[in-house]
Amino acid sequence: MSETKVKPVIAEELMTALQSEVSAESQVILHCCxxxxxxxEEKIRIWASTYLVDRKSEHVSRLIHFENISLFPDWTDIPFGKDYWFTLVFSGLPKDCKVFDFIxxxxxxGGFFHEGIRRNSSDVYRIKLDI
Incomplete structure (x- = not known):
């Protein structure tokens, strides 16, 4: 005997509400050099207390993921005289944010700091940092 599979029907209002929740959870990606x-023998690391701060509202986006860099207390060696790239992923910024700081x-x-990052439509950025 074969089973009949029924596709669930989701109310339009619920789908709209869920979509706005997903949009609110957008992420911001910083590719840092x-x-x-x-x-x-230079070493770097990132602390969990790293944020993006909206200059207008003072909204704070928290660090949620990192690649190619160690989290405090560990260290990452960086090659001498060459560009070294790592990626940080943050929780979303408010939709009306135009400029934010990385702190x-x-x-x-010696904490990382880059101010005045202009918002773009992709929320993916490439920034150069000083040691």
Whole structure:
């Protein structure tokens, strides 16, 4: 005996509500470049206390994922004299955000900081950072 599979029907109002929830959860991706030119054995890491801050509303987007860089307390070696790229993924910014800052708040000197990033439609950015 074969079973008949019935496709569920989802109310239009629910689909609209779910779509707005998905849109609200958009992510912001920063591809970051750093170059070591001072010390041959330079190391970097990222702290969980790294954020994107909307300049208009002071909304804070939190770090939710990272690639090619270690999370505190671990370190990542970077090659001397070459560009080194790592990627950070943050929770979404407000739809009306036009300019935001990238801030690593840490209890010591040397946190990453890049101000005045202009928002684009893809929410994917490439930035150069100083050590």
């Amino acid at each position: 750093i170059r070591s030119e001072m010390f041959p 690593e708040l840490i209890p010591q000197n």
